[in-house]
Amino acid sequence: MLLTMDKELIQIIGVTLKMSFFSTLISCFLGLPLGVLIERGRFWGRRTLKKTASTLMGLPPVVAGLIVYMLFTKYGIFGSLGLLFTVEVMVIAQVLLITPVVICLTSSVISVSGKHLSETARGLSLSKGKTLLLFVFHNRRALLSVVLTAFGRSIAEVGAVSLVGGNIQWKTRVMTTAILLETNKGKFTFALALGMVLLLISLIVNIGASLLTKRRDSDD
Amino acid sequence: MKKLLAILMALSVLFSFAACNSGGEETTAAEETTVATPENPTIRMSTTTSVNDSGLLPFIFPVFEQKTGYKVEVQSAGTGAAIQKAKDGNADLILVHSKASEEEFVNEGYGVERIPFMFNYFVVVGPKDDPAEIKDSENAAAAFSKIAAAESKFVSRGDDSGTHKAELKIWGENTPDGETDTWYISAGQGMGACLTMANEQGAYCLTDKATFLSNKDSLPELDIILEESEDMKNTYSVIECNPEKLDGINTDGAKALIDWLLSEEADSLIAKYGEEEYGQALFTVIAE
Known part of the structure; x- marks a missing residue:
């Protein structure tokens, strides 16, 4: 059944992976350092940032989509860029959704190992920078699961991407919006089959990531 | 004791008759509005x-x-x-x-x-300046081939809905393929979302009149360009x-x-x- 729409399915999977990869990359690039700094750094507005991030974790995807939509609509602030209904704008909406999650998860990962590691660092009389690196290195596996969570969120999200992406065939259609479409068409079994494909992709990504950490561990 | 009961019963019967007589007209009027609820309502x-x-x-x-x-x-x-x-x-x-x-x-x-x-009737809506000049087409099929010739943007429902099927019937053999004809936008979404997209992209769209009229306030770029041709009967x-x-x-x-x-x-x-x-x-x- 899935074989009949081979070409289009591959294209959809391609768009899905591209979107999820870049949203994960950007939100981790922003969120991981912020999450570490919130726990370890001492700077003005730290608490406010933490509160904001944890509040934004509850941001409903559709609302995130709406905000991005309003910014990029024809008469919106960034309307002249003509980015609405492109993969780029889908990534922007995803980053808005996922970065707070990355920040919060990172900060809780770091805080858990806080006391014990600080003592070690002090014992070794490490510099501030090196202490931070110790924290990151020590928690690398937990931080990898933060990255995977971010990836999982972005690959499974449907509300925001269908709003700003428009679910356009051959252009912005991703797995989730394709599943929604097939459901609306009444092709429930086919929609379910697509859901299985999505799960399979997630599984492959997860296995790949755990292999990566294993190899690193044996290098140590 | 028995006597008392008999009197009470007689009285109650009398009262109920009286109540029926005095309220007779009202009850028939009420029956018309409150119908007995059907078995499976x-x-x-x-x-x-x-x-x-x-x-x-x-x-x-x-x-x-x-x-x-x-x-x-x-x-x-x-x-x-x-x-x-x-x-x-x-x-x-x-x-x-x-x-x-x-x-x-x-x-x-x-x-x-x-x-x-x-x-x-379905109607064809599109940008007010009608870039593909379909306004005077004799029917929707003629209008669609003008849109295709001009490669003006066209938003399709693309969701197997009744409207989508009607659109495909009008295109007939000339149905564009979104993979190569990039002006043909297959949105796979509901009517409202497609109209919003047409408004954003300056595109044409086949829609039922009711949905267009009820959303008209948020679609400032669009107008009804073609309506009431036999091939748009719905x-x-x-x-x-x-x-x-x-x-x-x-x-x-x-x-x-x-x-x-x-x-x-x-x-x-x-x-x-x-x-x-x-x-x-x-x-x-x-x-x-």
Whole structure:
């Protein structure tokens, strides 16, 4: 059944992976350092940032989509860029959704190992920078699961991407919006089959990531 | 003691007679408005988003519900899903607008009989300056080939809905392929979302008139460019789900609702709908 729409399915999977990869990359690039700094750094507005991030974790995807939509609509602030209904704008909406999650998860990962590691660092009389690196290195596996969570969120999200992406065939259609479409068409079994494909992709990504950490561990 | 009881009984009988006589006229008047609730008062109707979004059903159903004591639960989805839900036994009747799918539904034994009862016309909306110059086309097919020749943007529902099927029928053999014809945007979304997209992208779109008029305020770029050609006729039918094929169908309810939809009372309500809000009727009743 899935074989009949081979070409289009591959294209959809391609768009899905591209979107999820870049949203994960950007939100981790922003969120991981912020999450570490919130726990370890001492700077003005730290608490406010933490509160904001944890509040934004509850941001409903559709609302995130709406905000991005309003910014990029024809008469919106960034309307002249003509980015609405492109993969780029889908990534922007995803980053808005996922970065707070990355920040919060990172900060809780770091805080858990806080006391014990600080003592070690002090014992070794490490510099501030090196202490931070110790924290990151020590928690690398937990931080990898933060990255995977971010990836999982972005690959499974449907509300925001269908709003700003428009679910356009051959252009912005991703797995989730394709599943929604097939459901609306009444092709429930086919929609379910697509859901299985999505799960399979997630599984492959997860296995790949755990292999990566294993190899690193044996290098140590 | 017995005497007392007898007197009391006699008195109560007298009183009840008296009450009946004095309130006689009122009770008959009340009977007309509060009808006994039917045994199975819930009617599940599966319909398409375009019918639901037009606002027709909330306009006419309260009259039916008050008259009969039934309660109509309307589920709306694209035509494909609307029919699938009925095939799964989750509806008592369907109200859709896609002849081929309806006939299939009946032929497969899920539906009892296809009863066309009202129609309207699809319209082609597009940017106000009409870049592909389709305004004076003799019908939608001619307009579509002009759009294709000019490669003007066109937003398609792309979701197997009744509107999408009507659009594909107009394109016929010349249906564009979104992979190579990048001006043809297959959105796979509901009517409202497609119109918003057409408004954003400066594109043409085939839509039912009701949905366009009810969203017009948020679609400043779009106007009706072409309307009322025979190839844009849009017929709505009701079909009662077949209780012999499906379990748990409220046949009495479905029959009552269909009978009422074909009645003169419903006809005049349907013919009236839209005049107040849009200055024009949105549906025309098919005379039997």
